[in-house]
Amino acid sequence: MALNNEQVELVNLDELISNLKKEDEQYAGLSKRMQYLYWIMSLIFIFVIIIQIFGKVHVVNIIGNICFLFAMLIFGLLFKYYYREYKYVDYSQPTLVMLKKAAYRYKPFQLRTLWAVLALLLVDAGFSLNTTLGFNFIWLQVFYLGIVVLSAIIGLLIWRARYKPLRDAALSLIREIDGENNDRGFKH
């Protein structure tokens, strides 16, 4: 039995639109705030680097802060370009295109992952080179890289439980549309 008009009216359009608009505003607000945070951090590092250059600070410390600066810029750009992609899926694309994008989105290692790895290595270099922070190099590597590896393992476990089934389902549908399963039209 299909929905009748009365039942459709139960979906309160005004309330739905109001919630959607609120969500749009929240998304735009959060996105802006996060971007501002990265840009402000970048400006602070630029300011610190300029002061250090004129303050005759050792060049290694300045390089350390330049590493932090580039890491902030990479994180900021990654956030700017990919937050919306993960937040909203465009359902108006052809099914095959949408599925291919979903399969790519749920891939654990992508080209863009390399940018995040580069940013993490720059942060590590920043901590290591900046002697004013006073960290022991060996302990810093053990602690920092330990956290990064542990986070990666936790991320992979979450991916395996939550996103791998979605990726497998998308890949299976892609194969079906592409015709590899044509000889199995009926699934008895």
Place this chain on the structure above:
Amino acid sequence: MLKKEEKFNQIIAENRDRIKRICGYYNSNVHDQKDMYQEVLVNIWNSLDNFRGDSLINTWIYRIAVNTALRYTGNAYKHMKLIVNDDTQNLNTVLDDENFEDKLVREKQMASLQNELNLLSVIDKALISLMLEGLSMKEIADVIGITESNAKVKIHRIKTQLKTKLRGQ
């Protein structure tokens, strides 16, 4: 230029029945249909900024509805149903037989057809639902993202399989 809210309201007003029918194809109970209907509306809203008018509005709506159906059924998508009944339009086109619907009712084969449709793969169900909506091969191809000839081959195969199954009963 229309504001997003006005554009959204206009699209929903013009396509309400179309969306309702699609929800009806994929869900047998009214509660699930209503949930899917609401999810389609949300996805229309979220995709509205990307609508550039490159495709026809109805093709655009069908894309969102079919893609939502695939996503809506989530991990249970393999169990996605395709529901038809005496009220379903264009049933005759499924087997290219003008008297098909009458025969089905007369020979009480509606349940068999329903059963066979539910044995189809997920994408085949989506293709049939678009056929029932009366879309041309080109429009179906545009919704799914395949070539027109590929759509024709797939639909021909589904029809042949359905005919064989129903005649064999």
